[in-house]
Amino acid sequence: MATARVRTIPFLLLLLATLLCAAASVASSREDDGGRRPGRCVRQCEDRPWHERARCLQECREEREQQEQGRHERDRSGSRGDWRGKGSGDEREQQEEDRRRPYVFGRRSFRRIVRSEQGSVRALRPFYEASKLLRGIRNYRVAVLEANPRSFIVPSHTDAHCICYVAQGEGVVTTIENGERRSYTIREGHIFVTPAGAITYLANTDGRRKLVIAKILRTISVPGKFQFFFGPGGRNPESFLSSFSKSVQRAAYKTSSDRLEKLFGRQDKGIIVRASEEQVRELRRHASEGSQGPHWPLPPFGESHGPYNLLDQRPRIANQHGQLYEADEHSFHDLADHDLRISLVNITAGSMSAPLYNTRSIKIAYVLEGEGHSEIVCPHLAHGGESEHGRGGGRSERGKSRWREEESEEEEEQGQHEEAGQGYHTIRARLSRGTAFVVPVGHPVVAVASRGSNLQIVCFEVRAEKNEKVYLAGANNVLKQLDGAAKELAFAASEREVDEVLDAQREQGFLPGPEESGGQEEEHEGRHGRPEEVSETLLRMATGV
Template identity: 40%
Template sequence: MTIMALKAKAPLVILLLSLFVICASLALATQDPELKQCKHQCRHQRQFDEQQQEECERRCEEYHREKKERERAERRRGQEGSSESERYEGEESEEEEETNPYLFEDEHFESRVRTEEGTDKILEKFSRRSKLLRGLENYRVAILEANPHTFVAPAHFDAEIVLFVAKGRGTITLVREEKRESFNVEHGDIMRVPAGTPVYMINRDNNEKLCVVKILQPVFLPGHFEAFHGAGGEDPESFYRAFSLEILEAALRTRRDELERLFGKQRQGAIMKASKEQIRSLSEQEEFPARIWPFGDSSGPFNLFRRRPSQSNQFGRLYEAHPNDFKQLQDLDLIVSFANITKGSMAGPYYNSRATKISVVLDGEGYFEMASPHLSSAGSRRHRGGGGFSERRKVGPTYQKVSGRLRRGVVFVTPAGHPVAVVASRHNNLQVLCFEVNAQGNIRFPLAGKRNIVNDFEKEAKELAFNSPAREVERIFRNQDEEFFFPGPNGQRHDERGRAFE
């Protein structure tokens, strides 16, 4: 671009900056009217043609949205910075009204990156929702979505990351120890990105979005992580800009005017459009080292669907990657699994001995039910809905049925030891990605099916435990011949508030 062209556009740039200053001033004085006033200013600028007015209004909306997200993030950081006792005291009062602290929906996500070409959103801290989930304090879940033919800018994270390609085809590049490793990935691939490793990726598909689900384990501040962008400019902001120009001039042996130009150009955001030629070049990188399945020392991905399912029948399939299958999972004490529950069918009931399961619904609809002894006594005294058992006064633990509607994007947590069943709707298969933490030594105990735990009790134990003849107990618990996946309920089910799931 010529100097004359830059001079010609300077008044427009100054005017746009002036409008953003006006919006910022309004934000300090008012709440909701600021967006309206900013757009009003855009529409009454005589120098603007129609396209410039639309661009100005779009930037007003972006500013307003980002401001709201910053305010929410600041409030959350303030709450996280409060003392343990204050935080948990507040959570207890919330839990008295909260019927299901184990379920997370759209409103519990915050967008870290949002451009026209994609989003990267992060689920709130588990412990912020409820003190019952403080065992997951140092785990976070994020979901990245990128449009076809896009580039996700390089960054490194102060967290260990395990990612799962939930949809689409991409290329992921890691840079470490003076070498670059690029891997073409597709649906079902699992890959680890070690903390501090520069990583970038592309969506190499012509039509389909790339969706990547991530679990992160921060290494600096428990439950909190940051993305550090080196390559970038103003958006994403490069961390190089935090250094003085004197430092950068000396370190890079480059004049400051060149540095200012370089670190001032990028304003497209962290997810941006790339040309077909750039995508082709980035996706044709040689994979090194080659994929090795299921064992080996490869730092690259492996595909969960290339091995036999651990459970399979006409009612569903379960694929699992254990730490002894995938070396990169070993020191993270993590299992990654994927359940595809046939429509009208269900998984469980069962429970895990040690592992707490974080489940992300990738597709379909349904619901889950779980037995919990930890919710408020007031809630547990209510009559159980959906065909449960009536209660009477007794000594010992009281279990409340926790249930929730499942659909794409919903996250739910099943703590260790908690019996759970997951049901697919009668209309669609239910696909669920699971991250199971504290996986070392975990045992999944089935509560139904031909291998259920009651069938292993002695005859006398059955009679004493149920106060019934052993043959009656056996008649019930030996009636189901399938394992893990079963035909689902035929009737309609409801949550604690009486709302129907189907």
């Protein structure tokens, strides 16, 4: 017995040593992997031109983060459609953050609804699920397509209109509508529209850079919901044609089930696939032979003539602090059916946009490049307004009915206690690449670029017809139009003192940022004394217009 024990001890020691060595090896490999990741990105980007290296490094690191995040999302998100569910701790944390800032959505708020080794499509959940304050845009969704160099997005159609802005790269887009196929070359700055039901496919023809497209989807069938339908050649998910019964498929195509399975059956490459150099050249050739005219002369009403490049146009406002480019139905006829204006805002490093509000449009914005912050003035949150996500989610029907009654009573009671102009809540949010934010009608907003880089934002303004941008500061300040008596009564100061404040800023649209103008502010305060009080009154009046 003792001899057996003696023999067992060396065996246990050997086993323990083996386990310790294995654990050390795993830990070492993890440390090496963690140490190599930045080096891999550096080596991957070292052959790029110097002005592209920073962006290349950022994309490489973001791609690695997305790969790690994808492992955790695999069970929660499908290859198409939308998602539901309570989500993980990270999702609940993000929802809690969104409650405090119901108009701002960081990169983590996007969920991948299409995934492939060659790219992805990410989308925000419906706005009305994010906050009751966003019910006015319940029919709109935000999505972002990212496709690797020399990749191909297989033919599909959606049950929503897609208004797209090319944020980066170049490629070819083809649509088949009304029996006519049109192919166009697209590049950074282009806007194009793919109508609901039109067969569409794209290719990234650049051999080095990703193709990134930010898009607004205007849903039709179900408010805030859309679906992809992948047709011939659909690869994981399978083509919708394969969902018909085998007998119907054989009758429709007059061929065997085996051949139909080969064409329409499920494959493993995904819906964004790698294309050969020869295939890319062929797609590019079709685009060069297709319709060329992007916008001049203007096409007949109802006829689509392809993409429109914002960056090729003269900016509507431009100075050393920034530029504003705009397109609406008058400049780009494809927007005529969507009551939408698209703008590109480029704020110079250290500068800011002039405070303004829209009279009719709800602005949906997406940050393309740079960093900074935004401030949105909201009266709803100051009064304890509704900003909760999916209130009533998970309740029984009886509970929901009771909740609706209580909600109605709460709103009625709240309305009795609210007084106009009794306070505003400023939503201040950090902006970086991939951040989306919404500015409701009448809400004053300002965006400030950090001192390190320009801040570029693409804006989709919903319900743009007859909308007016009302500037609250700068050379085109609307408050300058008040007559003298109104200025004195509104600001409790002399007309001269009010004019000194309103006329001090000579720039228009884009202004020096807070850090740039700090010294001037101290100088004005030391010279007059009263303008500080006038400025406070000006802010109260501006936000209550």
